[in-house]
Amino acid sequence: MRPEFLLRREHFGSLAYSRRSHRFFAFDEHATEIFSMAARGEGRDVLARPWPFSREELDEFLDEARVLGLLGDDLALRAEVRPDRSSPGVLSAPLRIYWGVTYKCNARCRHCLADAGKRAPGELTTRQMIAVADELEALGVCEVTLGGGEPLTRPDILPFIEALRTRGIEVELTTNAFLVTRPLARELNALALRHVDVSFDGASTETFDAVRGPGTFVKALKGLRVLCDEMACGVEMHVTGMRPVLDELPALADLARDVGCRGIGFLKVRPVGRLREHPELLISPGEFVRAVTRLEELCDARGLSGPTDLHLEELPGKDLFVNFGCVGGNTTCWIDGTGSVAPCSYYQYLDARYVGGSLKERPLKEIWDRSAPFARVRALRPNRKCARCRYLNTCRAGCRVLGMIYHGRPNAPDPYCVAEPDDAVFEAFLLKGRSRRDRAILP
Numbered sequence: 338m339r340p341e342f343l344l345r346r347e348h349f350g351s352l353a354y355s356r357r358s359h360r361f362f363a364f365d366e367h368a369t370e371i372f373s374m375a376a377r378g379e380g381r382d383v384l385a386r387p388w389p390f391s392r393e394e395l396d397e398f399l400d401e402a403r404v405l406g407l408l409g410d411d412l413a414l415r416a417e418v419r420p421d422r423s424s425p426g427v428l429s430a431p432l433r434i435y436w437g438v439t440y441k442c443n444a445r446c447r448h449c450l451a452d453a454g455k456r457a458p459g460e461l462t463t464r465q466m467i468a469v470a471d472e473l474e475a476l477g478v479c480e481v482t483l484g485g486g487e488p489l490t491r492p493d494i495l496p497f498i499e500a501l502r503t504r505g506i507e508v509e510l511t512t513n514a515f516l517v518t519r520p521l522a523r524e525l526n527a528l529a530l531r532h533v534d535v536s537f538d539g540a541s542t543e544t545f546d547a548v549r550g551p552g553t554f555v556k557a558l559k560g561l562r563v564l565c566d567e568m569a570c571g572v573e574m575h576v577t578g579m580r581p582v583l584d585e586l587p588a589l590a591d592l593a594r595d596v597g598c599r600g601i602g603f604l605k606v607r608p609v610g611r612l613r614e615h616p617e618l619l620i621s622p623g624e625f626v627r628a629v630t631r632l633e634e635l636c637d638a639r640g641l642s643g644p645t646d647l648h649l650e651e652l653p654g655k656d657l658f659v660n661f662g663c664v665g666g667n668t669t670c671w672i673d674g675t676g677s678v679a680p681c682s683y684y685q686y687l688d689a690r691y692v693g694g695s696l697k698e699r700p701l702k703e704i705w706d707r708s709a710p711f712a713r714v715r716a717l718r719p720n721r722k723c724a725r726c727r728y729l730n731t732c733r734a735g736c737r738v739l740g741m742i743y744h745g746r747p748n749a750p751d752p753y754c755v756a757e758p759d760d761a762v763f764e765a766f767l768l769k770g771r772s773r774r775d776r777a778i779l780p
């Protein structure tokens with residue numbers, strides 16, 4: 338069995354990831370030297386060596402590391418260690434990968450950012466995906482979130498999840514749940530996933546089917562119920578903040594509670610992909626903030642975890658980088674079904690120039706360390722609004738893709754900023770779109 342901890346050498350020292358609590362712990366160079374000695378079987382020598390801190394402080398640190406479970410009573414290291422491959426100021430590898438394993442999908446959602454439907458030419462084969470999983474293991478990537486398209490349409494999805502799990506990688510699954518049967522849910526449960534998210538855009542056939550296609554509400558609800566029954570890891574509803582769901586928030590919260598969901602996520606709507614053709618589905622930043630606040634209350638009252646999103650969502654390692662901007666390209670990255678790598682999926686589908694390379698041609702490590710798009714997102718200069726904001730450290734300046742969409746610059750303010758939503762920018766964006774469409778139909 339694999340140890341609970343994975344220890345990665347990083348530019349600041351090292352980073353430990355607990356596979357049990359899914360928490361990250363950052364350590365400086367001295368702590369890292371202690372771990373290195375412990376890994377070499379020289380744990381006892383740590384006590385005899387001079388350090389630039391007192392013996393009391395050393396004992397305190399060793400006690401904490403023992404309580405955490407990183408060191409044994411004999412001062413042996415209890416972690417899998419990844420070698421030092423870190424570049425200055427940049428994590429040695431992503432902590433989490435979002436991986437859209439196919440473009441094939443059994444729905445035609447109006448808001449699909451990937452314009453999914455048919456399998457794309459050149460999608461990675463099982464063998465190619467396993468080769469990537471080998472690299473992820475070697476790099477010490479901690480978590481992978483699988484999505485699509487619809488990931489359950491891949492016939493090899495279960496063996497692939499198993500391949501990731503046997504490599505010590507924690508797996509989350511994002512699905513529309515249409516294909517979920519009880520035997521499949523049991524097989525998924527046996528793979529000890531970290532988490533399952535079911536995309537769910539309405540509490541009634543009328544709203545849901547209008548967004549996701551005829552007959553989809555019944556199929557999704559059936560799958561969601563089965564997953565909630567069978568998955569020990571817990572299941573969340575993932576709702577995209579679009580106009581039809583605004584009137585159904587209480588009904589959504591009731592439904593989530595009744596089927597046994599753990600909570601509800603409420604995602605910012607981003608006009609990328611098919612949603613560009615459906616501006617009527619967008620909601621304003623003010624409406625988004627009011628909806629999240631309302632949903633939070635509704636979830637609280639029903640014992641559900643709420644949409645902590647507000648772009649302060651629980652994302653890995655937000656405090657592990659100093660660059661301006663979000664986790665995309667700093668602690669996480671995206672792989673699409675054909676092996677293209679970008680800081681996040683929205684970057685890729687909004688502007689293909691943000692693709693850093695293909696895993697068919699270059700290893701992930703090279704793309705992460707050396708490609709121009711990743712360098713660009715790490716070099717963003719702060720905008721004035723966020724630079725002066727007291728929430729910057731936790732918020733990380735909201736969404737950079739929304740800055741691009743609404744202002745044309747990746748470092749521009751996110752209109753869906755929770756502290757100060759900007760409805761004027763949103764209105765101007767709609768007007769611009771309208772006049773463009775009007776011009777298109779004029780002779």
Ligand code: SF4
Pocket residue numbers: 722723724726727728729732733734735736751754755756757
């Ligand atoms: S201004 Fe808004 S988007 Fe920027 S850091 Fe503050 S809360 Fe976040």
Ligand code: SF4
Pocket residue numbers: 663664665680681682683684735736737738739
């Ligand atoms: S750019 Fe936006 S969608 Fe992409 S990772 Fe950052 S916050 Fe998330």
